[in-house]
Amino acid sequence: MSDILLADIGGTNSRFAVVGPDGRPDRFEELRNDNFGSMAEVLAHYLDTTGIKPQAMVGGFAGPILNDSVKLTNRGWDFRMSELKQRFGFQAVKAMNDFEAAAWSLLRLAPDDIQPIGSVSPKAEGARVILGPGTGLGAAALIDAGGGPVVVTGEGGNISFGPAHDDEEAIFARIRQKLGFVSAEWMLSGRGLERLYVAINVGIEPKPAREITPLAKRGDEPARKAVAMFVRLLGRYAGDLALLFKATGGVYITGGVARRIAPLLDAATFRSGFETHPPYEKFLAGVPTTLITYDQPGLLGCAVVAGTLALKN
Numbered sequence: 001m002s003d004i005l006l007a008d009i010g011g012t013n014s015r016f017a018v019v020g021p022d023g024r025p026d027r028f029e030e031l032r033n034d035n036f037g038s039m040a041e042v043l044a045h046y047l048d049t050t051g052i053k054p055q056a057m058v059g060g061f062a063g064p065i066l067n068d069s070v071k072l073t074n075r076g077w078d079f080r081m082s083e084l085k086q087r088f089g090f091q092a093v094k095a096m097n098d099f100e101a102a103a104w105s106l107l108r109l110a111p112d113d114i115q116p117i118g119s120v121s122p123k124a125e126g127a128r129v130i131l132g133p134g135t136g137l138g139a140a141a142l143i144d145a146g147g148g149p150v151v152v153t154g155e156g157g158n159i160s161f162g163p164a165h166d167d168e169e170a171i172f173a174r175i176r177q178k179l180g181f182v183s184a185e186w187m188l189s190g191r192g193l194e195r196l197y198v199a200i201n202v203g204i205e206p207k208p209a210r211e212i213t214p215l216a217k218r219g220d221e222p223a224r225k226a227v228a229m230f231v232r233l234l235g236r237y238a239g240d241l242a243l244l245f246k247a248t249g250g251v252y253i254t255g256g257v258a259r260r261i262a263p264l265l266d267a268a269t270f271r272s273g274f275e276t277h278p279p280y281e282k283f284l285a286g287v288p289t290t291l292i293t294y295d296q297p298g299l300l301g302c303a304v305v306a307g308t309l310a311l312k313n
């Protein structure tokens with residue numbers, strides 16, 4: 001009865017694990033939310049099929065959390081943590097935003113979990129930012145506020161976004177004409193890559209993101225252009241967040257789209273987007289950027305937080 005359940009609940013998928021003997025996620029399972037009607041149902045399925053009887057739960061959720069209430073942005077599920085606590089007999093429950101959870105993982109990432117983007121050596125000091133394009137765009141910062149690290153989250157994925165170079169003007173204008181507005185998330189997400197593909201290659205047949213990346217890998221020019229612009233804009237956004245938090249500790253990139261385009265993530269293109277920001281080129285040139293190759297930073301962050309729960313044996 002000593003397991004602590006870890007949960008990373010997105011709009012599309014729910015991922016579960018327990019804290020393993022090494023303090024990292026163990027007994028991992030990913031379930032498609034479409035196959036379940038509620039948070040309690042998907043959780044019951046994981047517990048029934050694994051036979052695990054956890055004494056506590058720590059979860060990261062893709063949506064706003066207000067005290068005890070959790071609401072998933074891209075899935076019509078809302079529920080109370082106290083209901084889960086009662087139904088599953090947990091001694092303690094802790095709910096966080098999914099990017100808050102991911103930010104805590106920065107304390108526990110091993111060298112094998114990361115890959116540098118560019119050649120700036122990682123530094124141990126200073127604020128660190130994590131951001132990730134997936135279904136949406138999440139962002140958070142891990143800051144040492146004097147009494148130990150704290151995570152700052154908000155809706156940073158939804159800040160407005162605009163062109164900064166001549167060759168971006170028409171692309172942004174086409175997307176704005178369709179949507180009436182452009183936010184960072186509307187460009188830097190799976191849907192964003194799809195939008196870039198049609199906005200750059202006028203008249204082309206739309207394609208899902210999962211087809212654009214393989215095409216780009218095979219050298220298809222329209223797909224390659226879309227991915228290259230995505231990487232440039234991701235670098236720009238990462239640089240903006242580095243400025244916002246004065247992130248001398250570095251910017252870490254996660255998210256399903258980033259991991260999938262990793263082989264195409266040209267460091268020079270990314271760093272040029274990151275550093276081209278007068279008058280802060282020099283500051284940004286000293287900030288390391290890193291891709292998180294470990295695929296479950298949300299669960300790893302929940303494991304970090306699980307270590308802070310006070311539980312009876």
Ligand SMILES: Nc1ncnc2c1ncn2[C@@H]1O[C@H](COP(=O)(O)OP(=O)(O)OP(=O)(O)O)[C@@H](O)[C@H]1O
Pocket residue numbers: 009010011012013014062074133134135136189190191193208209210211213214255256257260261
């Ligand atoms: N090969 C690919 N290349 C680029 N993007 C892809 C590829 N395959 C899937 N995607 C995009 O990845 C996004 C899903 O990302 P991710 O796996 O991080 O899910 P997520 O954001 O965690 O979702 P959720 O949290 O809602 O389960 C979708 O928008 C999808 O279109």
